[in-house]
Amino acid sequence: MLSIENLHVTVAEKAIIRGLSLNLPAGEVHAIMGPNGAGKSTLSYTLAGRDGYEVTEGSAVLDGVDLLSLNASERAAEGIFLSFQYPLEIPGVPALTFVRAALNAQRKSKGEPEISAPDFLKRAREVAGSLKMDFEMLRRGLNVGFSGGEKKRMEIFQMAMLQPRLAILDETDSGLDIDALRIVAEGVNALRAADRAMLVITHYQRLLDYIRPDRVHVLAGGKIVASGGPELALELEREGYDRYSKAAA
Amino acid sequence: MSLAAAIRSRDVSTLPSRRDEGWRWSELASVVRAAPPLAGAITVASGGGPFAELTADEEIVFANGQGDASPLVVEGERTVKLRFVTRADAAASLSAVSILVKAGGSLTLLESYEGEGEAYVADASLDIQLENGARMERIVVAEDAETAVSVSTAQVRLSANADYAQAVFATGAKRQRIETRVQHPGAGAALRMDGVYLVGGHRHADLTTAVTHAGVDGTTSQMIKGVAAGSGRGVFQGLIRVAHGADRTDARMRHDALLLSDKAEIDAKPELEIFADDVSCAHGNTVGALDDAAIFYARQRGLPLHEARVLLTEAFVGAVIERIEHPGAREVVAALAPRKLEALTC
Secondary structure (H helix, E strand, O other): OEEEEEEEEEEOOEEEEEEEEEEEOOOOEEEEEOOOOOOHHHHHHHHHOOOOEEEEEEEEEEOOEEHHHOOHHHHHHOOEEEEOOOOOOEEEEEHHHHHHHHHHHHHHHOOOOOOOHHHHHHHHHHHHHHOOOOHHHHHOEEOOOOOHHHHHHHHHHHHHHHOOOEEEEEOOOOOOOHHHHHHHHHHHHHOOOOOOEEEEEEOOOHHHHHOOOOEEEEEEOOEEEEEEOOHHHHHHHHHOOHHHHHHHO | OOHHHHHHHOOHHHOOOOOOHHHOOOOOOOOOOOOOOEOOOOOOOOOOOOOOOOOOOEEEEEEOOEOOOOOEEEOOEEEEEEEEEEEOOOOEEEEEEEEEEOOOOEEEEEEEEEEEOOOOEEEEEEEEEEOOOOEEEEEEEEEOOOOOEEEEEEEEEOOOOOEEEEEEEEOOEOEEEEEEEEEEOOOOOEEEEEEEEEEOOOOEEEEEEEEEEOOOOOEEEEEEEEEEOOOOEEEEEEEEEEOOOOOOOEEEEEEEEEEOOOOOEEEEEEEEEEOOOOOEEEEEEEEEOOOHHHHHHHHHOOOOHHHHHHHHHHHHHHHHHOOOOOHHHHHHHHHHHHHHHHHHOO
16 A cells, blocks of 8 residues: 655754655554654654655655655545644634534535535544543634644544545554553544555554554664564564664765 | 824824834834825625624614714623725725613623725724623624724723723724723723734734723733735734732733734734732733644644634634633634634634
8 A cells, every 4th residue: 555665864964764665455453663762653654745855865655655755734635644643733723613523624625515514523433432432522712722632633533534545643642541552542443444554653662452453563773673563562672773773874 | 193083174184103103013104105085985784794693682884984982881781783884985984882881781782893895994982881790791803805904992890899891803904903091090900812813915904902000909801813924014012000009900811823824914012010019910022933733633633734824713712712702703703714714824
């Protein structure tokens, strides 16, 4: 589904990703682990199309579509969803309004009609219920005054509403207590599907106890330096990143 | 000299220029170089204007300055539409109205400036008085032609325990100034003076307010939000003066503006003059651009850049619109904002 070849990315003229290659087949969940500064967030922003992340070499293709030629909105319409490490607060825009506008924008770009208000609300209620969210929260300004856990839950709510083909979860476990982590992970697991791939970016192994990856990759020094099964995450938890950081340097 | 007086006396030499402190960002001298003739009579059908969908007890229309000039006296609870309609080219429309809300009375005033034509000059003067315990909410929608000069000045006198709230929605003109001066007695009276200006193209909008707290125990709350795009210019001048002895005054003023282009301009002068000892007063003033991180967040969800900008700008001004109490008027303004923003953020 997602194929990244020899990707090089610079931010403010500093090379951060340096020759990263990765294959993520449909239906699979891959974890990307790595020390701080390895380029994990740079990878997620680059795939999502944020300004300021300059690809100097390489390619990123989603089901035959060259992602790098598309802007951020177009990539979202192609089915890329980024769960932000630090979700934004948008005062004055209720979550429901925001998600409905996003959903309709995506549908419009595919030539589909807008979702009707009753259909949208019905779906929103179901999803909010499954994530144990207070529906009234969705009527307030997006993420305004929310705790870290509530914000992450709101990200997963949006993901469930938008039904992306490729979900990138950037440090989704940060700022979560154990109960919130379980609810968020259950939300993510419920979205695992044969036609959907997920990239779970995390510093700690803890999240992977709840979201079991098919593959684990170690990102250090801007490239994948090791790949393996879920047991690789346990090894990293035990032994740390030192070995890989040194290898990358 | 006021604009109306200058036109009546056909002497424009005393119109405010850049040298006049209160007019330096909105001077009239260079845009009204000769006194235009008074506009001819027109007929305006009732039931139009931005508040057309709302019901009211009464509609007062000034059509090219012609209208019922007898004072509006309100007892009990009333909703009144006040429409200043100008359809003229290179001519002047001068209107004046006085409003008295009797003790215990309540008025919702749906006020609109509906201008069509080229290079007209419009001046409206309002004299508003609230008796003891009276309340009034004034919602103003000002839509003038881009080549027009339009000035509205309201003098507001409050009495003890009165409650006066206004929300102005201005979209600019060649010069558009909406000025409100309030005599605040303290004495349990409450004042809210909000406003939104949205200017694009070569439009200019000026929201000027001046409040004097003369006695103890008064409150003032002010929230102004502005958006300037294209070569638009937004002006906010806000003065809250707390007189000697006007203790326990609680006054808050906020002005926040967004600049959506390099050529747009915002000029702001928020002022607190405090001569009393025991007061709680604050003011804040910011001018900035839309937050890139928030734009990226919205785009990542699928909103095209233009829609993301409209959504965030709408949310920015929405904080003022939410404070409008009259539900119908709030809906009218809330529906108007995205239409205007759509054009601005192109």
